[in-house]
Amino acid sequence: MKCLLVFDHLNDVVYTNYDKEFSEHVCEFASLQGFTNAPENADKSSIDDNALVQIFSPIITSQRIMSCQFGNSYTSIQCDDGLNMCFDEYMGYLFVSVAREDIPSIKKFLSICITTVRYLCGPDVCQLRSKEKNSLATRLIDSWVYLQSNDQAVFVEAVEQLVVNSDVSSVTLQILRKSVDKLVTMTDCSKIHAMVLVNNKFLSLFSSQNAKELSASDILFSTILSHSSSPKFAESENPLDSLQILLAGSDQTPSCLSHVVHIIPICEGINLLYLLEVGNVAISSGLYEVFHHLHAMQFVQIQRNVETLRPAFENLDLAMKRLNDALKRNKSGASENCAKQLIKKWDIIRRKYLDFIKTNSDEALLRAETLALGFLENLKQLLSLTSIDEKIISLSQKQTLEVAKMVSDKLNTYNEFLKVKSIRNFTLGSRDSLTINKYLEEFPGLVHFLYVDRVSHRVTAPTLDFSADETNKLTKNKIWAMIKFSRNHLQEGNLSLMWKDTIFNYAYFLWFEDTSGTPMKPLVYPTNSTKALPLPSLLGSDFYQRLKEVCFPKMPSNKIRCYELFCVHLGLVTASCVLEHTRRLAATIWELRGLKAHPIDLL
Numbered sequence: 001m002k003c004l005l006v007f008d009h010l011n012d013v014v015y016t017n018y019d020k021e022f023s024e025h026v027c028e029f030a031s032l033q034g035f036t037n038a039p040e041n042a043d044k045s046s047i048d049d050n051a052l053v054q055i056f057s058p059i060i061t062s063q064r065i066m067s068c069q070f071g072n073s074y075t076s077i078q079c080d081d082g083l084n085m086c087f088d089e090y091m092g093y094l095f096v097s098v099a100r101e102d103i104p105s106i107k108k109f110l111s112i113c114i115t116t117v118r119y120l121c122g123p124d125v126c127q128l129r130s131k132e133k134n135s136l137a138t139r140l141i142d143s144w145v146y147l148q149s150n151d152q153a154v155f156v157e158a159v160e161q162l163v164v165n166s167d168v169s170s171v172t173l174q175i176l177r178k179s180v181d182k183l184v185t186m187t188d189c190s191k192i193h194a195m196v197l198v199n200n201k202f203l204s205l206f207s208s209q210n211a212k213e214l215s216a217s218d219i220l221f222s223t224i225l226s227h228s229s230s231p232k233f234a235e236s237e238n239p240l241d242s243l244q245i246l247l248a249g250s251d252q253t254p255s256c257l258s259h260v261v262h263i264i265p266i267c268e269g270i271n272l273l274y275l276l277e278v279g280n281v282a283i284s285s286g287l288y289e290v291f292h293h294l295h296a297m298q299f300v301q302i303q304r305n306v307e308t309l310r311p312a313f314e315n316l317d318l319a320m321k322r323l324n325d326a327l328k329r330n331k332s333g334a335s336e337n338c339a340k341q342l343i344k345k346w347d348i349i350r351r352k353y354l355d356f357i358k359t360n361s362d363e364a365l366l367r368a369e370t371l372a373l374g375f376l377e378n379l380k381q382l383l384s385l386t387s388i389d390e391k392i393i394s395l396s397q398k399q400t401l402e403v404a405k406m407v408s409d410k411l412n413t414y415n416e417f418l419k420v421k422s423i424r425n426f427t428l429g430s431r432d433s434l435t436i437n438k439y440l441e442e443f444p445g446l447v448h449f450l451y452v453d454r455v456s457h458r459v460t461a462p463t464l465d466f467s468a469d470e471t472n473k474l475t476k477n478k479i480w481a482m483i484k485f486s487r488n489h490l491q492e493g494n495l496s497l498m499w500k501d502t503i504f505n506y507a508y509f510l511w512f513e514d515t516s517g518t519p520m521k522p523l524v525y526p527t528n529s530t531k532a533l534p535l536p537s538l539l540g541s542d543f544y545q546r547l548k549e550v551c552f553p554k555m556p557s558n559k560i561r562c563y564e565l566f567c568v569h570l571g572l573v574t575a576s577c578v579l580e581h582t583r584r585l586a587a588t589i590w591e592l593r594g595l596k597a598h599p600i601d602l603l
């Protein structure tokens with residue numbers, strides 16, 4: 001049983017995604033409680049929104065009161081029968097998930113769902129009411145659920161690089177460069193990214209000179225997006241899948257950078273993606289910031305406390321000044337009138353908030369709250385005018401298909417090779433590469449490993465092949481359990497672990513280096529920090545960025561490198577041998593990745 005429900009501030013249902021077991025259970029419960037008049041033999045595959053509101057409103061209202069008035073909301077509820085419920089919030093909308101899973105797994109699911117909504121709708125969650133956005137959100141969430149259950153790279157939230165020789169890499173990059181140059185001349189867009197993915201593995205990326213750098217989160221999301229366009233999830237017969245999304249960008253604070261994405265299958269398993277940056281970066285980022293601080297303002301003003309409200313108001317006022325500056329620098333006929341109305345309304349609201357801060361007048365605050373509703377609608381309208389333009393999708397499709405055909409023709413020679421490589425990127429039992437085999441022979445007893453560079457968020461790991469040798473007893477469940485166990489302890493601040501079961505030894509290490517490769521010991525160990533760590537993730541929020549800030553509070557995070565290593569050894573291998581292997585593996589992994597790494601001290 002599993003579901004995702006999204007409610008607005010009035011407790012109305014905005015979006016639902018649930019399985020058959022949940023729908024049947026809720027339909028039966030609603031019928032028993034008299035919330036529906038459906039006959040007993042009625043179809044139970046879909047749930048009436050009114051029934052959901054009546055069932056969940058009491059607990060949602062309770063959660064909001066605890067959150068807004070007491071600042072002590074509950075994030076999860078555990079039931080005796082193994083059913084658990086988790087809550088999370090984004091831009092004033094409450095995301096609720098009910099499932100027979102452990103709490104961390106449900107929280108991870110909610111985090112991914114919120115990230116998906118942010119990529120599709122930006123700060124305007126209400127867009128989920130549209131049929132198109134609703135369907136796309138469901139497609140993406142279902143695709144992530146499938147991938148995180150079957151793809152170890154997605155499960156650790158990293159991008160898996162397809163291991164190919166330098167000649168293939170160079171040829172592919174040159175092909176993409178020429179295609180981007182041609183597409184720039186054929187369209188009005190000068191900021192374009194081209195990417196090739198082979199069975200969800202990253203092969204190559206080329207970005208035009210003016211394009212905003214993609215974050216690792218953007219690339220991982222593009223992988224999920226590419227997978228969701230497969231016939232298993234998408235019901236389209238078009239030669240390409242086109243949509244508009246809002247990427248996070250590579251800045252520390254995620255923005256909403258509007259992009260048109262075209263996904264073109266070159267052949268089965270190989271997808272070519274073009275991401276065209278549209279709109280204005282300063283305006284879209286400014287809008288996201290204003291949405292964020294307006295929501296924070298609405299959250300704290302319920303408490304009617306001047307000292308709590310003042311910093312929230314100052315943040316919102318500063319965000320509005322930045323947005324206003326961006327709008328002045330980039331005037332456009334379509335959005336200029338809307339922008340003027342927005343600034344005019346803000347001036348009135350600003351004065352009312354200042355009155356409340358100076359005089360503690362309830363009347364002034366009430367007036368500001370009332371005006372804020374219209375202000376929010378203006379923000380949504382401006383977002384639609386400046387960041388979302390469905391016409392650009394259809395206008396660029398023809399040129400994109402033309403350029404994609406050129407790429408397809410030139411990559412045709414390598415297609416079969418790339419597909420085989422993606423299935424067996426490399427395995428610990430591989431004999432198809434003398435270099436890899438020679439390298440892995442240096443680690444007797446090593447059964448599996450995952451090495452993750454948390455600067456680029458690239459993972460290097462042998463392809464899982466459980467059919468090759470059934471005697472080793474290494475199952476997908478054991479590897480997934482190892483990663484979950486490590487993640488849970490990492491959130492508690494433990495950077496190194498070793499444990500074993502009856503068959504295998506498991507080890508997990510996270511360490512830091514400076515830009516020259518010199519090991520760095522944390523100035524503040526996270527187990528001793530008063531600051532709680534979020535769930536380890538990349539898509540929801542960059543956990544590793546936060547970890548660096550906690551461990552090195554006075555150092556620029558871009559001067560610190562972070563790495564992870566998971567290892568599985570046979571149970572007979574000693575702890576000292578495991579430590580020696582992990583040191584050498586971390587120091588020499590560049591032989592497989594093609595990128596030089598530095599020796600490190602894991603202890």
